[in-house]
Amino acid sequence: MNEVEELSKLDITTLPQLESFLFDDLQQKALKHLYLELGTGPVLYLLSPSYSVINPTPNETISDFLQKKENILNYMKEYLIQNLKVYSVLLDVNSYFVEQNNFLLLARLRERDSGGRRYEVKYYTHSPRELMTHYKDKIYIGRDFIDLFQFKRKYLGIKEMIVSLKDQYEILLDKAEEKLEKPFEYKSFFQEIKEYVNELSSESLLILQSLPPYLNYSKLKGEDLIDINAQYRSINHYLIELRDEVAEFDNLLRFKKEIGFVRYVTKYKKDLTNIISYFNIKINGYLSEKIYSYKPKH
Secondary structure (H helix, E strand, O other), rough: OOHHHHHOOOOOOHHOOOOOOOOOHHHHHHOOOOOEEEEEOOOEEEOOOOEEEEEEOOEEEEEHHHHHHHHHHHHHHHHHHHHHHHHHHHHHHHHHHHOOOOOEEEEEEEOOOOOOEEEEEEEOOHHHHHHHOOOOEEEEEEEEEEEOOOOOOOOHHHHHHHHHHHHHHHHHHHHHHHOOOHHHHHHHHHHHHHHHHHHHHHHHHHHHOOOOOOOHHHHOHHHHHHHHHHHHHHHHHHHHHHHHHHHHHHHHHOOOOOHHHHHHHHHHHHHHHHHHHHHHHHHHHHHHHHHOOOOOOO
16 A cells, blocks of 8 residues: 555646536535545555544654645545546435435545556445444445546546456455355356456457547537447446346345355445446436437538
């Protein structure tokens, strides 16, 4: 974990100017109550919205970072919410849980061996009153991927999501070996999920190669919109098949009371559900609206 060290190297003047967005009430409140979790060495530090260290006791490295790089953290928080607004539905589909927790949103950053440029961000919510005493009870709401120097995402960010699902499956296998007493008892499920993951990965990447990396709606014809919508819908169908298989596995594990392992499968199912919702709302939903309102040029 080296997020603090990598962010310390950044100069605010070298970062791209933030886009100007109108945040809705949910996004505004999430930004106001956004906690950050950053690592240095083996330690994760939880920072309050005002950048006080909640846990653990700060060392010299984190204290020096907070004193000198508050502008970087301000930039990061705004950037995180902008990305959630444009390239995610995490806040939208989890708004009930976030609102029930007084809009507390916790972002755990993981630098992706990119010199401080790219991060995986896991989002959680938690009751503010119990954050200190029952930290482990936080609710996972999803993950996102950001690039501090490139806001606009190729293929609407889908490629990174697909790659992440494949990586997370490998992590699931490791957790199964660690947490299950008899992992071979579930061999058929692991095999089925593996086949769905591989099919999703191979077919989706082929489809994406046939699509424009960025969509310029002003230059797309009606037939282009229809074709692009259909292609993205095909990817969504592969996701739905995988999600249904994972959900069946999740139900079985709960029935068998595999408490130590099932939470990892539930988190995987959550990621799949979030991506499917992203397709339905921000991709196919938006493209369908464009098709509906399209007026041919004569």
